[in-house]
Amino acid sequence: MCGLKSKDSIEPVYQTAEITLYNGDCFDVMCNFADDYFDMIFADPPYNLSNDGVTCQAGRMVSVNKGQWDKSNGFEADLKFHESWIGECKRVLKPGGTIWISGTNHSIYQCGFLLQKLDFHILNDIAWFKPNAAPNLACTTFAHSHETLLWAKKNKKAKHIFNYTAMKNGTFQEDKIKIPDRQMRSIWSIPTPAAAEKTFGKHPTQKPVALLKRIILASTNESSLILDPFNGSGTTAVATKIIGKRKYTGIEINKSYIELTIKRLNLLENINENLFSKIQNSE
Numbered sequence: 001m002c003g004l005k006s007k008d009s010i011e012p013v014y015q016t017a018e019i020t021l022y023n024g025d026c027f028d029v030m031c032n033f034a035d036d037y038f039d040m041i042f043a044d045p046p047y048n049l050s051n052d053g054v055t056c057q058a059g060r061m062v063s064v065n066k067g068q069w070d071k072s073n074g075f076e077a078d079l080k081f082h083e084s085w086i087g088e089c090k091r092v093l094k095p096g097g098t099i100w101i102s103g104t105n106h107s108i109y110q111c112g113f114l115l116q117k118l119d120f121h122i123l124n125d126i127a128w129f130k131p132n133a134a135p136n137l138a139c140t141t142f143a144h145s146h147e148t149l150l151w152a153k154k155n156k157k158a159k160h161i162f163n164y165t166a167m168k169n170g171t172f173q174e175d176k177i178k179i180p181d182r183q184m185r186s187i188w189s190i191p192t193p194a195a196a197e198k199t200f201g202k203h204p205t206q207k208p209v210a211l212l213k214r215i216i217l218a219s220t221n222e223s224s225l226i227l228d229p230f231n232g233s234g235t236t237a238v239a240t241k242i243i244g245k246r247k248y249t250g251i252e253i254n255k256s257y258i259e260l261t262i263k264r265l266n267l268l269e270n271i272n273e274n275l276f277s278k279i280q281n282s283e
Helices: 024-029 075-092 108-118 164-169 209-219 234-242 257-283
Strands: 020-024 037-044 055-056 059-064 091-101 121-129 146-153 187-189 225-228 247-252
Touching: 020 234, 020 257, 024 075, 024 247, 037 075, 037 209, 075 091, 075 108, 091 108, 091 209, 108 121, 108 146, 164 209, 209 234, 225 234, 234 247, 234 257, 247 257
Parallel strands: 020 247, 037 091, 037 225, 121 187, 225 247
Antiparallel strands: 055 059, 091 146, 121 146
């Protein structure tokens, strides 16, 4: 079951044929996974940017604070935290497995340093450009309109999954314009999550489904096993379910975000059931 060494360690709070969710600390859960198990990991760790500043949300000035989990504990403590979870991720990745880490300037450079320290091989740094990013109210720096995604593989010599043809030809479900015979570049313009993706609530660092669909389509194959140690609102789970034919394991310490994830997954299930029913009735 999901690569666990012992079934009585930590039980999932939600499980289907495709999706498994754990409510707990990522270290407590990951330490029970078998070595060399997952094909791909997407990680969106705390950015540690809750510093009592302000930001703009829906045209209003709001506090930048997201919660105690997002507060920095100081450079050395933050570095130790990132090294611990990245180290566990390396252990559970298959030799040719890859990891994606998302972050801002508050965290991504520490993570990039640690990937190299732990002998990962960095494949790309992707700039996720947000065309609808919030303005900078402080007016003391350039407006923050992108996040950085680091893509790295566990073993430099091992062959990793990269669906080059799909990337080159733009064969994405979310793409509206197909541009054949063009290599996909490392700057991705994708809007932040639409209101429909926040129907049941939201996570303060929620990622758009389109971003995770692109990542999953690029770096996994059918039957691939995907892990997200910081599940949040479950966007990686939702994208996995939409694409299909892959298995996802998510870990989230906050029970309310697990509940939010389950609501999003149930909505997809209901949509699929209604669509199947319409097809059957029309035959």
